[in-house]
Amino acid sequence: MKNIQVVLARRPNGTPVAEDFSIRETPVIQPDNGQALIENIYISLDAGFRNWMDEDAGDEVLPAMPLGQPVMGLTVGRVITSKHPGLPVGKLVMGRLAWESFSLASDDFLVPLDDNDAIPEHYHLGILGDTGMSAYFGLKDIAAPGPGDTVLVSAAAGSVGYVAGQIARIMGAKRIVGITSTEAKRQRLIKEVGYDEVINYRQGNLDEQLKSACPAGVDVYFDNVGGPILETVLGQINQGARIPFCGAVADYSRTAPSGPSNLFMLVTQCARLEGFLTHTKLARYDEARQQLKAWMGEGALKTFVQSYQGVDQCGIAFADLFAGNNFGKTIVKV
Amino acid sequence: MKNIQVVLARRPNGTPVAEDFSIRETPVIQPDNGQALIENIYISLDAGFRNWMDEDAGDEVLPAMPLGQPVMGLTVGRVITSKHPGLPVGKLVMGRLAWESFSLASDDFLVPLDDNDAIPEHYHLGILGDTGMSAYFGLKDIAAPGPGDTVLVSAAAGSVGYVAGQIARIMGAKRIVGITSTEAKRQRLIKEVGYDEVINYRQGNLDEQLKSACPAGVDVYFDNVGGPILETVLGQINQGARIPFCGAVADYSRTAPSGPSNLFMLVTQCARLEGFLTHTKLARYDEARQQLKAWMGEGALKTFVQSYQGVDQCGIAFADLFAGNNFGKTIVKV
Numbered sequence: 001m002k003n004i005q006v007v008l009a010r011r012p013n014g015t016p017v018a019e020d021f022s023i024r025e026t027p028v029i030q031p032d033n034g035q036a037l038i039e040n041i042y043i044s045l046d047a048g049f050r051n052w053m054d055e056d057a058g059d060e061v062l063p064a065m066p067l068g069q070p071v072m073g074l075t076v077g078r079v080i081t082s083k084h085p086g087l088p089v090g091k092l093v094m095g096r097l098a099w100e101s102f103s104l105a106s107d108d109f110l111v112p113l114d115d116n117d118a119i120p121e122h123y124h125l126g127i128l129g130d131t132g133m134s135a136y137f138g139l140k141d142i143a144a145p146g147p148g149d150t151v152l153v154s155a156a157a158g159s160v161g162y163v164a165g166q167i168a169r170i171m172g173a174k175r176i177v178g179i180t181s182t183e184a185k186r187q188r189l190i191k192e193v194g195y196d197e198v199i200n201y202r203q204g205n206l207d208e209q210l211k212s213a214c215p216a217g218v219d220v221y222f223d224n225v226g227g228p229i230l231e232t233v234l235g236q237i238n239q240g241a242r243i244p245f246c247g248a249v250a251d252y253s254r255t256a257p258s259g260p261s262n263l264f265m266l267v268t269q270c271a272r273l274e275g276f277l278t279h280t281k282l283a284r285y286d287e288a289r290q291q292l293k294a295w296m297g298e299g300a301l302k303t304f305v306q307s308y309q310g311v312d313q314c315g316i317a318f319a320d321l322f323a324g325n326n327f328g329k330t331i332v333k334v
Numbered sequence: 335m336k337n338i339q340v341v342l343a344r345r346p347n348g349t350p351v352a353e354d355f356s357i358r359e360t361p362v363i364q365p366d367n368g369q370a371l372i373e374n375i376y377i378s379l380d381a382g383f384r385n386w387m388d389e390d391a392g393d394e395v396l397p398a399m400p401l402g403q404p405v406m407g408l409t410v411g412r413v414i415t416s417k418h419p420g421l422p423v424g425k426l427v428m429g430r431l432a433w434e435s436f437s438l439a440s441d442d443f444l445v446p447l448d449d450n451d452a453i454p455e456h457y458h459l460g461i462l463g464d465t466g467m468s469a470y471f472g473l474k475d476i477a478a479p480g481p482g483d484t485v486l487v488s489a490a491a492g493s494v495g496y497v498a499g500q501i502a503r504i505m506g507a508k509r510i511v512g513i514t515s516t517e518a519k520r521q522r523l524i525k526e527v528g529y530d531e532v533i534n535y536r537q538g539n540l541d542e543q544l545k546s547a548c549p550a551g552v553d554v555y556f557d558n559v560g561g562p563i564l565e566t567v568l569g570q571i572n573q574g575a576r577i578p579f580c581g582a583v584a585d586y587s588r589t590a591p592s593g594p595s596n597l598f599m600l601v602t603q604c605a606r607l608e609g610f611l612t613h614t615k616l617a618r619y620d621e622a623r624q625q626l627k628a629w630m631g632e633g634a635l636k637t638f639v640q641s642y643q644g645v646d647q648c649g650i651a652f653a654d655l656f657a658g659n660n661f662g663k664t665i666v667k668v
Contacts, residue, residue: 270609275604
């Protein structure tokens with residue numbers, strides 16, 4: 001039994017590319033006392049992990065990823081051998097493990113999962129995991145869209161964005177507008193996800209496209225990217241606008257990100273830019289998951305997954321994420 | 335009877351200087367039907383009016399200030415001749431009028447005032463006006479400082495900042511720290527206003543001074559300046575930090591203000607940057623004024639005013655404001 005691992009071959013220079021990663025096979029190591037061996041089933045690809053790929057990244061709790069070692073990532077897997085009483089064989093778990101077929105783990109960074117046939121295992125990485133809950137908490141706690149509101153979502157086809165657009169609709173917003181990077185994604189977002197309008201920011205002037213797509217201005221901007229798009233949107237926010245600030249893909253790959261020069265718009269428009277992280281809301285995971293499941297059950301919330309087959313695809317899938325070739329939640333089936 | 339006016343002689347190039355303004359005497363013009371003649375008593379100097387001094391500033395409601403005309407400003411005055419039934423002779427009013435001894439006005443932009451001997455007229459321009467209420471609303475509605483909180487205030491000696499520091503103390507914050515631009519103001523803020531520590535940002539490294547003055551990090555940053563100081567403070571905010579964003583003096587004089595490159599700190603710290611304007615809270619002016627008066631009555635809130643004598647001093651007073659030569663609310667006694 002071999003362990004196929006995808007390792008960090010070199011530190012990405014800006015935007016990650018597939019060549020930053022390489023594949024190796026190692027023997028599967030059996031667990032020590034207090035450990036369990038997990039067979040990974042799905043691996044989640046998340047842009048945020050880019051943050052730990054730079055040499056000077058991380059902190060004492062979570063240091064920068066070492067070169068030549070399996071890349072850190074979120075996975076769902078099942079315990080297959082155990083020397084840990086809390087992690088019995090057969091247990092389904094989610095954890096911050098690595099891009100590999102098998103992982104050794106103690107209970108640090110491991111969450112036991114509800115093993116329920118009605119829920120595909122990969123939902124725990126997407127719609128019922130961090131990304132789905134990010135959309136939920138950002139809209140419910142910060143944006144609170146009302147009936148007359150125009151809601152704009154950046155990275156609208158991304159794992160958080162495609163859920164945010166749908167939840168804004170469920171919450172009764174008047175107009176849901178997305179920003180994405182290709183015509184193909186634009187079409188799918190309108191036809192399959194239900195956005196009213198979607199802007200391809202790589203095609204034509206963003207400022208003018210925004211004015212045309214949001215003729216009544218922007219009441220909520222669910223920001224998944226930061227950077228220059230945030231600056232352009234700030235120029236068109238309405239009085240009392242709310243900006244749940246979820247991610248900053250634009251900044252992950254840049255050594256010297258520039259900030260918006262028009263932050264003062266927040267003052268003149270009495271608007272709010274508020275960052276958040278799902279993991280600070282642990283006590284409300286149940287509420288969020290129940291609500292998301294209920295909406296899925298009613299058919300109001302659809303799931304989109306871009307799945308790659310084989311653990312060796314992790315590097316390619318990760319690079320695709322930054323190249324904008326993803327639609328919905330990106331996962332690798334191990 | 336002559337009207338002494340201070341006119342905009344040329345458009346300021348960045349930071350306003352006294353030479354941008356000139357003085358002229360004109361005859362006092364009597365009111366037409368629907369107008370009243372106001373004798374200005376005090377003129378308020380507010381950095382925000384800088385925004386209307388550029389040629390391309392303003393909008394249809396409030397266009398850029400024309401060259402050669404009296405500078406737009408907030409004043410308190412008394413009606414001395416009237417052809418307006420709602421503005422009887424003797425009535426005390428506050429209005430967006432001009433840097434001049436006498437102003438003609440209809441009731442646009444005019445607010446009748448409570449004419450009460452216990453309240454000096456200039457309080458309506460400061461502690462009980464826009465600046466005092468800005469401090470109140472920013473702390474009460476956005477910051478809500480708690481008992482363990484470190485509250486940092488920029489432009490701490492300014493008209494909003496000196497009030498904000500005191501209100502944070504009244505609301506029970508643990509540590510009140512200010513940022514100012516001279517050693518003289520630093521000393522007065524500690525000794526007279528009651529700040530625990532004050533940083534002179536022109537002296538030494540701001541980042542290091544902040545770490546030393548706020549050893550437990552920053553929970554509330556009452557931001558009156560924006561610009562590079564905001565960037566430095568963002569590097570030291572705590573989880574759940576609140577940043578009432580009140581003004582951006584740093585930006586008023588700059589053609590191309592740069593934004594903070596580390597806005598993503600708002601995400602990692604689940605923090606909130608929220609702009610506000612007092613004039614959107616008209617319905618709560620009574621609440622704010624009653625509370626501010628009560629605190630003054632208890633001796634918990636002190637008033638600091640920097641007063642210039644003579645309407646011809648307006649340009650000098652305005653330039654002093656940008657040069658950092660002000661302490662408390664800056665007014666000109668006409």
